[in-house]
Amino acid sequence: MQIRLAEITDADRDAVLAVRVRPEQERFVASVEKSFQDARDNPEAQPWFRAVHDGPVPVGFVMLSWGLVPGPGLRGPYFLWRLLIGAEFQGRGYGRAVLDEVVTLLRAAGATELWTSCVPGDGSPEPFYRRYGFLPTGEVDEDGEVVLRLPLARDDRGQG
Secondary structure: OOEEEEOOOOOOHHHHHOOOOOHHHOOOOOOHHHHHHHHHHOHHHOEEEEEEEEOOEEEEEEEEEEOOOOEOOEOOOEEEEEEEEOHHHOOOOHHHHHHHHHHHHHHHOOOOEEEEEEOOOOOOOHHHHHHHOOEEEEEEOOOOOEEEEEEOOOOOOOOO
16 A cells, blocks of 8 residues: 545546445545535635545545634634545555544644544444544534544654
């Protein structure tokens, strides 16, 4: 696996748009196309998005709010808005690798925490996020999603 987060270009836009999760996961994560629309419709959320590539092949998509000023309906300054790995690439460690890359970038930017939220229920990504280290806040957002927080401070051994 040689994962990289890459800006989306005209040359790979269609291939990135074609990345889809399994049908049973669609209620938990919006499509890449919907993500582009949300980014256009919500510029105040400071959307930052990248294609996830393994070599030349787009295997996923990630979108964050990057450096936003928190306010009503806006949690941050860093919020994991979307993470999706194509159905045929799931179960191979790509999701974890994407989060590792994102965490590295955020720490380099001085971030101390990353927020996310997810729809609860059977098939939810919540167990994946919790295994990674996200902690439940006890909050539920206005869309009924469980709010999670990942501390990014490193411990004394250089791990975090």
